[in-house]
Amino acid sequence: EDKVVQSPLSLVVHEGDTVTLNCSYEVTNFRSLLWYKQEKKAPTFLFMLTSSGIEKKSGRLSSILDKKELFSILNITATQTGDSAVYLCAAVYNTDKLIFGTGTRLQVFP
């Protein structure tokens, strides 16, 4: 069965901490992995990863994919209260399939 598993389910940190969010996948004919941030409403796109070992960065956020071990991580350094959100990852596979994980809820307190 194709699946995407995220961990931890929930994370509570203080501002300034660094966090690592995990996403593992088991899908057939993997194509790419997507990270989204969901605050109160619609998910917003963060990264798309297709190649192993190449880090993508956007400010304090970075992500990397390991296609051998079938996982991706999302790092957030120097966290801020505005980083509080649910972070979703999704695997694109076969020619037209996409499956989301259940998300990691991050809460950053001052």
Added chain:
Amino acid sequence: NAGVTQTPKFQVLKTGQSMTLQCAQDMNHNSMYWYRQDPGMGLRLIYYSASEGTTDKGEVPNGYNVSRLNKREFSLRLESAAPSQTSVYFCASSEQTSPLSETQYFGPGTRLLVL
């Protein structure tokens, strides 16, 4: 650009009633999608449309129908609503015709409660 818009924002239905959720995008995107999001289940794809005139089933299509009215609009219809369809529904769009492989832009969601 408004991006992806959805109507209504919130709806309460009785079991057996029907309704249509509307979605429109003004980004000239080719692909459009309907998801539902339930607690502990993440986002699940209901239907998608790779281009005007085509639609395909996603992970959870039962109980739903869709219409890609034109390039801008993609509607989701519940013919006979059931309490199990209580959820938050998101519409999304992406530029590429190769579906699901590109960045998707999401609408603000429709919260549906079926009593």
